[in-house]
Amino acid sequence: MSLKRGTAKWVAFEDLKRAILTLERKPGSALEETELCDLYGLSRTPLREVLQQLAGEGYVTLQLNRGARVSDMTHLTLRDFFLAAPLIYSAILRLAAQNATQAQIEELKEAQEDFRAALEAGDVTARALTNDRFHRITGHMAGNSYLLASLDRLLIDHTRIAMTFFRPKSGAKEDPLSLACQQHDEMIAAIETGDETRAAELALEHWALSRDQIELFVMPEGLEAPLGAPPKLKSA
Structure with missing residues (x-):
């Protein structure tokens, strides 16, 4: 099912996606039909x-006799997120370098300029949404x-995590947000030249940057291993 751009259903769909990604609609929160019908001027069927x-794309879960809820974020989903992210991101970038069209590359460059502008403006919400758009284009x-289906689901949680946890560290030698922007530029260059090996490497470097920042906020103090990874063994 596709929603026609500009219709009331399309407006509701896009606004709910944005609200979920930016945590205006909290993970696990109920989506009351009466409220949404009034908000978007829709009857119950549309x-x-x-x-x-939204459920088909992973933003919402539907339960019989319990209505709709925003997709939850739990320890289990975060564990799966940490395990899957590097595999999916590197595969996506490798194939993007193989298959990207010139029109898609131009679209990616535009998304990068929007991301850069959001960084310069210090707009956390715009940064999260433009970063989300950048990576969806690579998909x-x-x-x-x-x-693509796996990437789309992954990016829902990545963007929500970014809104909650990803903060630049004051006093750091290199602002991770600036480095992320630089990595975006390098990804575009690798895709444009068809360098699939470098594109896949950059995907892993980019994920490592996000992972390190996220872990500062989601890992218990003193726990070294990333979520989902086996603990490090001490040498005898």
Whole structure:
């Protein structure tokens, strides 16, 4: 099911996606049909079509007789997130370097300029949303429906995590946000030249940057291993 751009259903769909990604709608919170019908000027049937579309893309969960809820974020989902992210990101960038069209590369460059502008403005919400857009474009470049579905679901939680946890450290030698922007530029260059090996390497470097920042906020103090990874063994 696709929603026609500019319609009331499309507006509701896009606004709910934005609200979920920016944590205006909290993970696990209920989506009350009466409230949403009033908010978007929709009757229940078209609203339910919107919710079904959101559920199909991973933003919402639908439960019989319990209505719709924003997709939750738990220790289990975070563990799966940490395990899957590097695999999916590197595969996406490798295929993007193989398959990207010139039109997609230009779209990616535009997304990067928007991301850079958000960084310069210090707008956390715009930064999270433009970063989300940048990586979704690479997913379409890859041209693999299975990986794209996985990337789309991954980015929902990555963007929500970024809104909550990803903060630049004052006094750091190199601002991780500036480094992330530089890595975006290098990704574009690798994709444009078809350097799939470098593109995949950059995906892992970019993930490592995000992972290190996220772990500062989600890991208990003193715990060394990233979520989902086996503990480090001490040498005898």
